[in-house]
Structures are given as structure tokens and as C-alpha cells.
Amino acid sequence: MNSVDASEHYELGATDLSPSLLTIIIDTNPHAWALLEDSLPLSKAIANILVFINAHLACNYANEVAVVASHSQKAAWLYPSHNAPRGPSADHDGDVAMNGATDAQLPETNKYRPFRLVEEQVTRNLKELMDSTTGDDLRGNMSTMLAGALTLALSHTNRRTLAWAEEHGGANAEDTAAEGNGNGGTATTRYSASNEDERLQSRILVISVSGSTDAAHQYIPVMNSIFACQRLSIPIDVCKLSGDAVFLQQASDATRGIYMALTEPRGLLQYLMMAFLPDQRSRRHLVLPTRVDVDFRAACFCHRRVVDVGFVCSICLSIFCEPPPGGDCMTCGTHLEICDNAKPALLPRKKKKKKRVNGASGTGTPMSTPTPGP
Amino acid sequence: MASATSRPLEYLEGLPGTTFYKLYQQPSTALAIFRRMLPDLAKCFVMALLYLKDPLPTADLEVWVNSESKKERDNALSILGRLHILSTTLTSENVRAYMVTNPFAASLRQALMGAEDSHSFGVFSQAPEHTLTSIADLDEYARRQWEGVMGYMVGTSALSGQRDAVNLSKGVKQLLQAGHLVEIRGNRVDITKDGFGFVLQDVNTQVWHILILYVESAEAIGMDSVEVLSFLFLLSSLELGSSYDKSHMTPNQLRTLTDLADFGIVYQEDADATRFYPTRLATTLTSDSSALSNPVTGSLTGPAGPSGGTGSGFIIIETNYRLYAYTSSPLQISLISLFTNLKYRFPNLVTGKITRQSVRRAIEMGITADQIISYLLSHAHPQLRKHSAAQSNGKGVPASVLPPTVTDQIRLWQLERDRLRATAGFLFKDFTSLAEYQAPCQYAAEIGVLVWKSDRKRMFFVTRHEQVAAFLRSQKVGGK
Numbered sequence: 087m088n089s090v091d092a093s094e095h096y097e098l099g100a101t102d103l104s105p106s107l108l109t110i111i112i113d114t115n116p117h118a119w120a121l122l123e124d125s126l127p128l129s130k131a132i133a134n135i136l137v138f139i140n141a142h143l144a145c146n147y148a149n150e151v152a153v154v155a156s157h158s159q160k161a162a163w164l165y166p167s168h169n170a171p172r173g174p175s176a177d178h179d180g181d182v183a184m185n186g187a188t189d190a191q192l193p194e195t196n197k198y199r200p201f202r203l204v205e206e207q208v209t210r211n212l213k214e215l216m217d218s219t220t221g222d223d224l225r226g227n228m229s230t231m232l233a234g235a236l237t238l239a240l241s242h243t244n245r246r247t248l249a250w251a252e253e254h255g256g257a258n259a260e261d262t263a264a265e266g267n268g269n270g271g272t273a274t275t276r277y278s279a280s281n282e283d284e285r286l287q288s289r290i291l292v293i294s295v296s297g298s299t300d301a302a303h304q305y306i307p308v309m310n311s312i313f314a315c316q317r318l319s320i321p322i323d324v325c326k327l328s329g330d331a332v333f334l335q336q337a338s339d340a341t342r343g344i345y346m347a348l349t350e351p352r353g354l355l356q357y358l359m360m361a362f363l364p365d366q367r368s369r370r371h372l373v374l375p376t377r378v379d380v381d382f383r384a385a386c387f388c389h390r391r392v393v394d395v396g397f398v399c400s401i402c403l404s405i406f407c408e409p410p411p412g413g414d415c416m417t418c419g420t421h422l423e424i425c426d427n428a429k430p431a432l433l434p435r436k437k438k439k440k441k442r443v444n445g446a447s448g449t450g451t452p453m454s455t456p457t458p459g460p
Numbered sequence: 461m462a463s464a465t466s467r468p469l470e471y472l473e474g475l476p477g478t479t480f481y482k483l484y485q486q487p488s489t490a491l492a493i494f495r496r497m498l499p500d501l502a503k504c505f506v507m508a509l510l511y512l513k514d515p516l517p518t519a520d521l522e523v524w525v526n527s528e529s530k531k532e533r534d535n536a537l538s539i540l541g542r543l544h545i546l547s548t549t550l551t552s553e554n555v556r557a558y559m560v561t562n563p564f565a566a567s568l569r570q571a572l573m574g575a576e577d578s579h580s581f582g583v584f585s586q587a588p589e590h591t592l593t594s595i596a597d598l599d600e601y602a603r604r605q606w607e608g609v610m611g612y613m614v615g616t617s618a619l620s621g622q623r624d625a626v627n628l629s630k631g632v633k634q635l636l637q638a639g640h641l642v643e644i645r646g647n648r649v650d651i652t653k654d655g656f657g658f659v660l661q662d663v664n665t666q667v668w669h670i671l672i673l674y675v676e677s678a679e680a681i682g683m684d685s686v687e688v689l690s691f692l693f694l695l696s697s698l699e700l701g702s703s704y705d706k707s708h709m710t711p712n713q714l715r716t717l718t719d720l721a722d723f724g725i726v727y728q729e730d731a732d733a734t735r736f737y738p739t740r741l742a743t744t745l746t747s748d749s750s751a752l753s754n755p756v757t758g759s760l761t762g763p764a765g766p767s768g769g770t771g772s773g774f775i776i777i778e779t780n781y782r783l784y785a786y787t788s789s790p791l792q793i794s795l796i797s798l799f800t801n802l803k804y805r806f807p808n809l810v811t812g813k814i815t816r817q818s819v820r821r822a823i824e825m826g827i828t829a830d831q832i833i834s835y836l837l838s839h840a841h842p843q844l845r846k847h848s849a850a851q852s853n854g855k856g857v858p859a860s861v862l863p864p865t866v867t868d869q870i871r872l873w874q875l876e877r878d879r880l881r882a883t884a885g886f887l888f889k890d891f892t893s894l895a896e897y898q899a900p901c902q903y904a905a906e907i908g909v910l911v912w913k914s915d916r917k918r919m920f921f922v923t924r925h926e927q928v929a930a931f932l933r934s935q936k937v938g939g940k
Contacts, residue, residue: 137572140571140572141507141510141572144491144494144495144568144572145495145500145503145507146495147495198488198491198571198574199698199699200699201571201574202574205574355511356512359507359508359510359511360507363504363507363508364500364504365500367500368500368503368504370526370529371501371525371526371529371532371533372501372504372524372525372526372529373523373524373525373526
């Protein structure tokens with residue numbers, strides 16, 4: 087009965103807009119940045135990203151930011167530092183002392199204090215991360231820990247969302263979570279329709295440099311993170327500076343984020359400001375750059391190869407690049423009957439399905455769109 | 461836009477262009493105005509244009525926005541224009557293009573990148589701390605001062621008998637009087653209609669109201685209003701809980717500081733102290749009211765005892781018009797009693813009922829239904845909010861926090877009395893053709909200034925005419 091009446095009378099409630107949380111995942115893979123050295127060195131990119139973070143914080147008093155580095159052998163927090171209690175006053179042991187020191191030396195470097203706190207922490211943590219990276223770590227390791235970084239970002243987002251909901255007594259987070267589990271299919275529509283404005287608006291931005299084809303071994307955890315984002319309606323925006331990221335295209339496509347491959351990496355700041363700064367509310371009013379031809383290829387479960395056409399277990403939907411040995415599925419153990427003429431019979435059907443999903447694009451397996459129910 | 465935003469916005473809009481030019485010299489002012497006064501979409505526009513070398517052609521901007529959101533786009537552009545942030549120029553190809561005006565763009569860039577040395581974000585006090593002032597102390601100080609001001613207006617000193625040790629300075633009383641919030645007859649303080657509206661607003665709006673009164677009166681006592689205004693924006697970008705150095709300040713700023721200390725917006729140990737602390741009232745000036753409602757109103761308007769600050773609201777209202785307020789603050793009780801028939805009072809709770817009679821009494825005093833409702837809404841108990849959030853889950857329409865029957869009825873009771881509403885504005889009439897009438901009328905509706913129109917008489921009424929007139933002119937040029 088309330089819902090009938092409540093629609094138009096109360097403009098007051100709708101005007102208090104909730105702040106947004108932006109989690110930035112910076113791919114710090116040294117190999118990839120070395121290749122970009124001429125056009126956009128890492129230091130310059132970080133400077134641009136910091137200005138972008140400031141712009142995000144400037145948009146709303148309560149906006150929050152988190153930065154994760156997806157390094158070659160681990161994912162690490164750049165801001166906020168989780169190894170110490172949070173908050174500007176009770177930070178790292180060294181942190182307070184350092185702030186005091188910079189104040190004393192350079193009283194004229196005058197900056198809005200929240201901006202400076204983020205900048206100092208990000209640069210310091212990034213330096214620590216780089217110093218701790220040894221040559222041995224890099225040898226033979228060309229990829230980046232994207233899955234770990236995505237998971238860190240997701241858990242942080244979740245924690246902040248719950249904390250925010252609790253502080254504001256607004257949308258009861260436990261209720262929403264419970265309902266989200268109950269009906270997977272309608273979860274997305276419900277989030278976007280009714281209480282989107284009342285929640286903490288969170289999104290994830292991936293600044294990616296390394297080609298994810300070598301990250302195929304992370305296929306399963308990355309896809310799981312993508313599905314989690316899709317469920318929580320957290321868009322994953324991807325800003326691609328070099329290389330080609332198969333899974334990230336799927337990530338932004340599935341979560342309705344923005345995918346942009348920059349042709350001119352030097353203009354990073356302008357791209358960030360124009361395309362990635364608007365939050366979910368503003369995005370409703372804007373025409374956003376999206377990718378039409380999404381690479382939907384998957385990685386096989388047996389050799390982690392990215393495959394165009396493969397074998398799919400009819401029971402658990404695991405993907406294989408060649409018939410599993412002995413005809414037993416390696417995931418669920420079901421014995422699969424594979425006849426010799428299976429391959430040609432499969433091909434035409436797959437092609438047809440693909441056309442329906444993403445038009446006349448190249449090779450692809452339409453597998454990323456459906457959300458698996460629990 | 462929230463009602464809290466509109467008042468400072470209206471004031472700023474009324475300022476002449478040169479004032480803006482001077483204001484935008486300060487990075488902190490540019491940042492504060494950007495954050496507080498602009499709608500979301502306008503923020504996107506500014507940020508997108510800020511680091512662009514060449515002006516952005518208008519056509520490109522139009523393409524960037526969804527066709528369904530034309531209204532929001534025009535509204536954002538109109539606000540940006542009124543605040544002198546965005547201007548149109550001609551590019552080399554003779555295309556109309558938007559650009560961010562210069563002192564604003566440079567200052568905002570400075571704020572974001574931190575390359576400036578004008579002390580625009582305050583200077584930390586380097587002097588060793590003798591007595592540490594904690595955030596709780598500051599909150600307590602702000603609450604006491606602000607409640608003192610409110611109490612002075614409502615006259616709770618008579619109600620409670622005992623008076624907190626708040627001595628309002630002469631300046632505060634004069635300011636309240638100059639703003640027509642109170643009238644002083646002999647020894648008695650009478651609250652005016654404006655004053656009633658004022659005390660029911662949320663704290664953020666009240667602070668802005670007072671500050672604008674202060675800026676307006678600054679000229680009269682020989683201070684430069686631009687200087688005072690940019691100092692206020694500077695205050696809003698300081699950090700709670702740290703102390704700032706006073707030695708860089710001009711005499712006028714010091715004077716302002718002393719005056720603001722009376723309101724509890726800043727704290728200084730005494731007028732000669734070398735440093736000052738901003739309180740939460742100052743640091744949340746440029747935040748949204750939602751961000752502010754919890755920490756400040758919790759500690760400011762909540763129960764005055766040590767348990768204050770635990771929750772944001774304390775009022776529960778039921779569908780049968782019964783009202784329960786968990787408060788012992790004499791100020792809050794007297795505010796609630798303005799529109800409620802109070803029945804019982806317990807140590808931490810008062811109960812009462814909202815009746816036709818009590819609401820009419822309030823309306824006769826000059827309080828509007830919207831003010832009552834927004835007061836109830838901003839002080840609603842967390843339990844009410846939780847309930848409404850639970851209700852809204854799974855449905856398309858979010859449930860309201862207050863029972864709709866009650867809010868509707870309060871509005872209806874107001875309508876019983878009040879059937880005329882005056883809006884100042886401009887009438888456009890005598891259009892020769894229907895088409896000529898329709899285009900500007902539609903444009904006015906899109907930028908949100910249209911109040912009334914009659915297709916048959918080919919007339920429409922708007923609150924602001926500059927842009928409609930400019931539109932008419934541009935049409936004329938286009939037509940020929």
C-alpha cells in the first residue's frame with residue numbers, strides 16, 4: 087500500500103544521493119610498462135591516475151577511493167594500507183612522522199588534505215612494492231595477478247558497502263544479500279531499479295597493460311570475479327593501454343562497464359576524465375564508449391589455452407581444447423561418449439549460436455553472458 | 461537538487477560576474493563550488509572539459525548526452541552558465557564551443573594537482589600543542605554554541621529554566637535580527653515566521669543561511685564580501701581535528717574568525733590564540749546533507765546527554781499520527797511542540813500526537829507543511845529508515861521513510877488554508893504563431909524555469925528570463 091502512494095510525493099528523499107566508491111586496479115607488471123616506456127612511463131601514468139583520483143574525490147565529499155596494484159607475482163594494496171589501522175591520524179608508524187616532516191620542510195606545498203593523504207600513501211606503497219620486486223621474481227613471469235587484484239577489490243567493496251549501509255541505516259545489506267542469493271535471475275534488475283540510489287555506488291576500474299592471453303591460467307578465478315560483479319551490479323571499467331585483454335573485454339561487457347583501448351596512451355588523463363569519471367548515476371545520461379565486438383573466447387580447463395572452438399562437458403560445462411583422456415571429464419568425472427564424428431557435427435551448431443549472440447563478429451563462443459544460478 | 465543546495469546557489473547567482481572572477485582566484489573556492497553547487501552531470505562536463513586543450517564544440521557535447529536526458533543536460537548547462545563556470549566561444553572553424561572559464565579552470569586544476577602556494581587550503585599550526593583539543597571536544601563545543609543560538613531564537617531558556625553557559629555575543633544577536641529571524645521588542649525576543657522556517661531546517665542549511673546573512677552584512681561593517689566568502693570556502697576545506705595557523709591571515713579574516721567562533725563554526729581558545737580549529741559545522745559545509753546528517757545532527761540535535769551521537773535520528777512517527785521522540789533536549793522538545801500536541805514527557809522520551817489543530821497552529825505561525833515534513837524526515841529514527849528500506853526491497857518504488865498517510869495529511873491540512881502561491885517571474889505573451897510560441901515554451905520547460913503555460917492564449921510564465929530571451933534571439937538569428 088505504501089508503494090502505491092510513495093512514488094511522486096517525496097522528492098526530498100531522492101535528492102540525498104549516496105557517494106561512490108571507486109576501486110582502481112593498476113596493472114604494474116614491469117615487463118609491460120617497460121614496453122610502454124617511450125610513450126607513457128609508469129611514473130607519468132601514476133601522476134595522471136592521481137589527478138583522476140583527486141577529481142573523483144572532488145566530486146562528492148563522501149566519495150571513497152581504493153587502489154590495488156596487480157603486480158607480476160602478487161596483488162597488493164596501494165591505498166588504503168591494510169597492514170595498519172585505517173584513518174589519517176592512526177596510520178602507519180612511519181606515516182604520521184613522515185607527514186609531519188613534509189609539513190615542516192615544505193609548508194607551502196599546499197594541497198587539499200584528503201588528496202595529499204591518498205597521494206602520499208599510493209606513491210610510498212608503490213615504491214615499496216617496486217623495491218621489493220627482485221629480478222628473480224620477474225624472470226619467466228610475464229603476467230599479472232589480475233584475479234587476486236579483482237578479488238581484493240571485490241572484498242573491499244563489499245566491506246565498505248556493508249559498513250556504509252550500517253552507518254546510514256538505509257538499505258539493509260543483509261536483506262539484499264539474502265534476496266540476491268534467492269533469485270539469481272532477477273537480482274540484477276532489482277538492484278538497478280529500486281535501491282540503486284540508496285546504496286554506496288561502487289565500481290572498479292582496471293588500468294591494464296599486459297596482454298591477458300598469458301594470464302589464461304587465471305581464467306576461472308577471473309571469470310568468477312566477473313560473475314560476482316555482475317551479481318552485485320558493480321561495473322568493471324577497463325582502460326587498456328597496450329596488449330589485448332580477452333577476459334577484460336568480457337568483464338566490462340558482462341557488468342555493463344566501459345571498455346576502452348587507448349590508441350594514444352599519452353592522453354590517458356583526458357580519457358580518464360571524460361569516460362571513466364562519471365559514476366553510475368551520471369552514466370544514465372551519457373552515451374558511453376562500449377565495445378561492439380567483444381572477444382568471447384574462453385580458456386580451456388586442461389591446458390589453459392584460449393580456444394575458439396572446444397569441447398564442453400555436458401554435465402558441468404567445463405571447457406576442453408581436446409577430448410579429455412579416456413573420455414572422463416576432468417572436473418566432474420562424468421564419462422563422456424566422444425565419437426569420432428563429434429567434431430564436424432559440433433561446428434555448424436556452434437557457429438549458428440554465435441551469430442545470434444554477437445552478430446557478424448569473428449570467432450567466439452557465447453559463454454559469458456548468462457549468470458549461473460547458485 | 462536538495463533544498464539545502466538552493467539557497468547558497470541562489471545567493472551566488474545573484475552576484476555580479478566580477479565577483480566570480482575574484483572568487484575563483486582561490487583553488488579552495490573553486491573546489492568548494494564545484495563540489496557543492498553543481499549537479500552530477502555538470503560535474504562530468506567540467507571535468508571532461510578541464511584538461512581539454514581546445515573548446516568542445518556544442519554539437520559534440522550534445523552527442524555525448526543521451527537523447528532522453530536533454531532536460532538534465534540543459535539544466536546542468538544552465539547552472540554552469542549562471543555560475544560563470546562554462547562559457548561559449550567560437551572555435552577556429554567558427555563552430556560554437558564550450559570551455560571552462562579561466563580563473564575557475566586554473567584554480568580547479570591547481571586544487572587537483574596541488575601546484576600552488578597561496579595557502580588556499582590553510583596552514584597547519586606548527587606550534588606545539590599545549591592542550592589537545594579532540595574531535596569530541598570540538599563536536600561538543602559546536603553543539604553547545606549552535607544549540608545556544610537556536611535556543612535563543614526559540615526561547616528555550618524560559619522553557620528549561622536552567623541555561624547552559626552559552627553567552628551569545630552581541631554580533632550574533634544583531635545578525636539574527638538583521639536577517640529577520642528574530643525581532644527584539646524591549647527585552648523580549650520574538651521569533652519571526654522566517655525564524656520558524658529556519659529552526660526546522662537541517663543543520664547544514666541553517667549554517668549556510670547564517671553564513672549568507674553574515675556575508676550580506678559584512679559589507680555594512682566595512683568588510684569585503686568577496687574576501688569573507690572565499691574565507692568561508694577555505695574553512696570548508698579544512699580538516700576536522702587539526703589546528704591551523706592564524707599568522708597568515710588578514711585582519712578581516714581574523715575578525716570573521718572571531719565572529720564565526722560565536723556560532724561554533726570554528727573554535728579558538730581565546731581571541732588572541734595563535735591557532736584555531738574548524739568544527740564539524742565548518743568542515744561539512746561543502747558536503748551533501750546526507751553525508752552530514754549522521755555525524756553532526758547525531759551529536760548536535762540528538763539527545764544532549766553523553767549518549768548523544770549514537771544514532772542519527774530520534775523521532776518515530778506512526779500511521780496513527782502518534783509521535784515518539786527520544787530526546788531530552790529542551791530545544792528539540794520545543795521545536796516538536798511547534799506542530800505537535802505533546803502529551804507525556806519521560807526522562808528520555810516525549811510523546812505526542814500530530815493533529816489538525818496542532819498543524820494549523822504551526823501553519824498560522826508561518827511554518828509550512830514541507831518544513832514540518834523535512835524536519836521529521838531528517839530526524840527520523842533509524843528504525844523507521846530500516847523499516848522503509850526493508851519495504852522497498854523487491855519492489856520498484858522505494859517506500860518513504862515517513863508514513864505516507866501522515867505526510868499527505870499534513871500537506872492537506874496546509875492546503876485547507878493556503879490556496880494561493882506567489883511566484884516572482886516573467887510572462888511571455890503575444891506570440892504571432894503557435895510554432896513561435898511552442899519552441900521557447902518547450903525550451904523553458906527543459907531548462908526548468910517554466911512555471912505555467914497556456915497553449916490557447918500562447919502565454920507562458922518563467923522564473924528566469926535571461927536564457928529564454930537568449931534562446932529567442934538565437935532563434936531569430938537562425939530564422940533569417
